[in-house]
Amino acid sequence: MTASAPDTVCPAPPGTPPPPGALHRFGRWCARRARRVIVAWLLVLVAAFAADRAWGGAYEDEFSLPGTTAQEGADLLREHGSDLEGVGAQIVLRADGPLAAHRAAIDDAMGELANLPDVLTVAGPLGTPGALSTDGTIGYATVRFAENPATFDRSYVDAVDTAVAELRADDVTVEYGGTLGQLARPEAAHGLSEVIGLATAVIVLLIGFGSTAAAGLPLVTAVVGLLGGLSVLGLIAAAFTFGSAAPTLATMMGLGVGLDYALFLTTRHRGLLASGVPPEEAAGRTLATSGRAVLVAAATVAMALAGLYASGVAFIGTLGLAAAITVLVAALASLTLTPALLGLLGRRIDRWSVRRPVAESEGADDTWRRWAATVGRRPWLFLTAGLLILGVLSVPLASMRIGHIDAGASPAGYTERQAYDLISDGFGPGTNGPLTVVVAPAGSGKDTDRVAADVRESLQRTPGVASVTRPAYTPDRALLTATVVPHHGPQDESTTQLVHRLEDEVLPKTLDGTGSRAYVTGTTAVHVAFRDVLVERLPWIVAVVVGAAFLLLLCVFRSLLVAVKAALLNLLSISAAYGVVVAVFQWGWGGRLFGVTESVPVESYVPMMMFAIVFGLSMDYEVFLLARIRETWLETGDNHESVAGGLAATARVISCAAIVMTSVFLAFLLSTNVVIKMLALGLGVSVVIDATVVRLLLVPATMYLFGRANWWLPRWLDRLLPRLDPEGTTVRSGQESRA
Known part of the structure; x- marks a missing residue:
């Protein structure tokens, strides 16, 4: 009896591709079981929406500032039962003659107001020192509420209207100021900004893809992800306090990145189909390559938003959390629903064409490759031009004044603005x-x-x-x-x-x-205290977000120069976006075009929010562009060809994605909230700057100039860093120069 030979593992023949990874297999599974995935998403969406309607929380602007004199003073008043406790709001009255002539109607109205739910005290204009103007025609009543009236149901305004109806019948003008005026704002046309953003996206995607089916797929994925993210946010809002701007900010971010992520995946998939890869295999490869880039990009954005907690102010941190929730849900929808829809459509993805469909592989060596070659011939010229553009746009940043926007900036027809103006006329601003x-x-x-x-x-x-x-x-x-x-x-x-x-x-x-x-x-x-705290802690936010993004890019691209360059260029891009915001809102250059009738300071939390969001979004495009450059570098070892090939392969889709995201952001300029307008303009401008000046000028110019040094990493650092490969490529020996 002879002993059997031990089992041996035969090495794979040279050139054999590595076995499919987890993302590759998952992408194929979603494509093969498309109906299951789609039904699962529909069930989850319906359940989340129903749960949000049943148990979802409300949004209100509440924050505390421990350690500040303003907070300590407020706490003392609350502790000692001052008549200044609660939340105060003014009801402003104006008559053609002395208000004292309407004493009976005023007294009745004050009594009716005192009987309303949640009202603690009412101080009328005739019995309160200083509450009547010198000529006696303008006065104000101060109503203190147990809770912030801005969070009440809108039906509460009807009750207030009823209480003061006799005054209005007596020819007395009645306007609501403060938080009561915020509650009485006209209801916005819900969904108008989203509809405009989606409509613009449809046009851009139809032009970009040439196919109705291909253009519709990113829209479906983005809308499903947005609805799911907002439902999750509503449920979390039942346990945590989110600011009133949270759902709008979350919508802007969720819709924008959802469209971008699905667009990148669809573009890569169609390129694989055009090269003859079967649909299910194409979906797997798409998830293994661009899907990894989506994971890294979403993680970068979420990380930047989470960095807002470094401010130490829960109000700011939760705004970042709200946006991060919709970003992560959008990424989840892109990585699951997109391959399922791609698998379901198969080769029918170019059905219902409006023109000859364009795939990723087409045009990669024409216009954009010629542009890349042009930049490569004169990198110093394009680097100087790009830096000059960003420098000019950043000039207004030096005069940025951070503060709080008051009711005087509200639309002229709003009752809070009318109350503000009456108070200013009668008593001084x-x-x-x-x-x-x-x-x-x-x-x-x-x-x-x-x-x-x-x-x-x-x-x-x-x-x-x-x-x-x-x-x-x-x-x-x-x-x-x-x-x-x-x-x-x-x-x-x-x-x-x-x-x-x-x-x-x-x-x-x-x-x-x-x-x-x-x-x-x-x-x-x-x-004022809130402003001071945020100004003091903004450098910490910058340090945390930039540091974390630097480490992430270092792990992904194994390059010191790439990570440093990305951080520095993104900082320049953000400075330029800040400059545009200051010029429009603070300097008043074109502010009236956006419905802002007077110069206003930059709202205290806008610079911090803009920094986290813009830095995260800039890293999105950085990851997608550099991933393709690195992929070519690992295949060829030729830096010049890698930069040209990466730019040619991604410029069209990045430009398309930037137009889509910009349209989503700028659509929110229709908001009547000046802070939302400020964020919308700042984010929209930042995307345009990033997708043009940074991606088409500065990134290729610097990478041409650095040459092979782009991919240098000390050996000791390479051993310490974990490997995060966004495109699923395998590092080949000899192709990355290390010390």
């Missing part, structure tokens, strides 16, 4: 943003009276102060409170300076040696 000074006296009796007198005298002498009320005790006589009216409106830079002057100089100097402490609080002071 500063009355729209009064400050509350809270004093915690150390003594009692005459000592406290002396402190109150000194505080009032110091406040009256302070430049920028229009008026000061006499300090009054809280019900438990533990605190003194006084109202300070600035000369200028809440969003004016002088008002911000006044808050800082009171906090840092006037009040500390007045109370020095008394043991008493003072705090400046109120809505305007809270917004």
Whole structure:
């Protein structure tokens, strides 16, 4: 009996391709079981939508700023039962003659308002010192609510209208200010921006693909992913507080990246079909190549948005989380539903053509390759031109003024804007943003009276102060409170300076040696504190997001120069987008074209949000372009050919994707919310800059200049870094030069 030979593993013949990976196999599985995947998505979508309708939460702008004097003052007022607790809003009245002539109607209206649900107190214009203009024709009632009225159901406005109906019948103009005015805003045309964005996307995709079926596939995937993401966000909002801008921001991001991701996958799939690959195998290869790039891109965007938590302000972090949720769900839909639909369509993807269909493989060596060759012949010229364009666009950034946009920037027909203007006319613009000074006296009796007198005298002498009320005790006589009216409106830079002057100089100097402490609080002071916190922490956000993206690109592309260059170029791109926002909204260059009738500061959280979003989206295109360049580099080892081939293979689809995403963002300029307009313009401009100046000029120019050094990585660092290969390629020895 002879012993059998041990089992041996025969090496694969040279040139044998590696076995399909997990993504490749998953893509084929989705294509082969297309109906199961589609039905599963429909069931999940219906269940998520129903759950959101049944248990979804609401969105409201609430935030706390621990450690700030504004927050400490507000906490003290709440703790000691001040009549300033709750959320205040103004109801502004105007008559052709003295309001006192309408006393009976005013008293009845104040009584009706006091009986409304969630109303804590009502202070009418005739019985409250300072609430009536000098000529007696304009006055305001201050209504304090247990909760923020902006979060109430719109039917609450009907109840308020009923309460003041007798006043209007008595020829008294009634307007709602503050958070009550926000609730009373006309209902926006829901979905109009989304419809315009999708309609533009249809036109662009039809032109780009030439086929109705191919153009419709990214739209279906993006809409399914968006609806699923918003439903998930609504469910999470039941447990966490999200700002009122969260669903709009999430829609912008989810729809934009959903269209882009499905577009890249569909384009790659059609290129494989054109080269003779069977549909199911093409779906597998698409997921193994471009699908990996989608994974890296989505992870980069989500990581950048998650970096907003480095601000330490939950309000900002949750806005980033809201956008990240729809981005991740959009990526999930692209990676599952797209291959399923591709498998279902098979070779019928070019049905219902509106012109001769164009596949990825076509045109790769004509216009864009000639452009790449042109850049390669004069890289220094194109590098200089690109940097000059970004530099000019960035000039306004140096004068950026960060602040809070008040109701004075709302559309002229809104009741909150009417109330704002009436208050400004009758009492001065500063009355729209009064400050509350809270004093915690150390003594009692005459000592406290002396402190109150000194505080009032110091406040009256302070430049920028229009008026000061006499300090009054809280019900438990533990605190003194006084109202300070600035000369200028809440969003004016002088008002911000006044808050800082009171906090840092006037009040500390007045109370020095008394043991008493003072705090400046109120809505305007809270917004100033919010601005200060975000400005202070913006560098941390930049460091966290740029650092994380640098490490991710380092792991993916195994190149120091590629990662450093990507980070620096994206920073320049963001600076240019900031500059455009400042020029339009702060300088007023063309602001009226977007429905902004006056110059406004840049909203305090816009720079932080823009940075995270723009950096993430810029990395999207960076990943797709560099992945194709690296793929060619690994095949040829020729840097010049790699740059030209990668640019030629992706320029058309990146340009198409950029037009689609830009149209989605710019469609939100129709919003009546100035902050949403600001984000929409900034994001839309950033995509245009990134897809043109950065991708078509700066990236190829720098990569031509760096040559083989593009792919250099120290050996010790290569051993430390994990391998993340976005296109599923295998690193071949000798093709990457390392120290």
